[in-house]
Amino acid sequence: MNPSKDYYKILGISPAATTQEVKKAFRKLALLYHPDRNPGRQTQLSTERFSAIQEAYKVLSDARLRAQYQYARHVLHPQTVARPLAASAVEVRALAQKLHNNTRHLDPFRINRDLLYLQVMDLLSDQHLHLLEEQADPLINRDIWQLLSGSLRHLSPAQLATIQDRLAVLTRHDKEAAIELRRFFRETRQYHYWNRYKIVVALSLALLFCLALYLLVRN
Numbered sequence: 001m002n003p004s005k006d007y008y009k010i011l012g013i014s015p016a017a018t019t020q021e022v023k024k025a026f027r028k029l030a031l032l033y034h035p036d037r038n039p040g041r042q043t044q045l046s047t048e049r050f051s052a053i054q055e056a057y058k059v060l061s062d063a064r065l066r067a068q069y070q071y072a073r074h075v076l077h078p079q080t081v082a083r084p085l086a087a088s089a090v091e092v093r094a095l096a097q098k099l100h101n102n103t104r105h106l107d108p109f110r111i112n113r114d115l116l117y118l119q120v121m122d123l124l125s126d127q128h129l130h131l132l133e134e135q136a137d138p139l140i141n142r143d144i145w146q147l148l149s150g151s152l153r154h155l156s157p158a159q160l161a162t163i164q165d166r167l168a169v170l171t172r173h174d175k176e177a178a179i180e181l182r183r184f185f186r187e188t189r190q191y192h193y194w195n196r197y198k199i200v201v202a203l204s205l206a207l208l209f210c211l212a213l214y215l216l217v218r219n
Helices: 007-011 019-033 042-060 063-076 089-103 113-123 126-135 138-152 157-171 175-218
Strands: none
Touching: 007 019, 007 042, 019 042, 042 063, 063 113, 063 157, 089 113, 089 126, 089 138, 113 138, 113 157, 126 138, 126 157, 138 157, 138 175, 157 175
């Protein structure tokens, strides 16, 4: 993964493209630039282009890699909001409190999840994590991840996976907090999957009920 490359531009799609749109763009370009379809002098150029297309697709088709790529691009080219910078663990906690206040009343159906993910990752930047590890205050560290928990519920499982790795640093020397953190992420993932598949489950149960009722009447 190379954040200096614009994978969206390579595939000719927007940063808001869905996974299906990513796959569709890749298939179209792969057919166009496959080396077997471009013999002779064009082979080298098509091979290079095809390799770039494959690289872009590998990252953008994987939800977790895509989230990491978007954040890396944001670090290199910040265009949305100024990156917060704290000089102490107390200031990091203040930033977490501010983010918590700004997101707790947001409509979950209209929230910009990509922007929220970037804001959380900025707050958990390498510099901030280094400060928190250096000052090693378990109460502040626990406060930070608990303040972030409300915001994290809005993010996708792929985004959560990246953030969990960073938050784990805060609970490295707090066994109880580490257990709470793992339980929180497990429950949050279950919540996401339930919301995604509850309609399918409901329809399946309805079909089973109708089938059972039909068999009962028939007998």
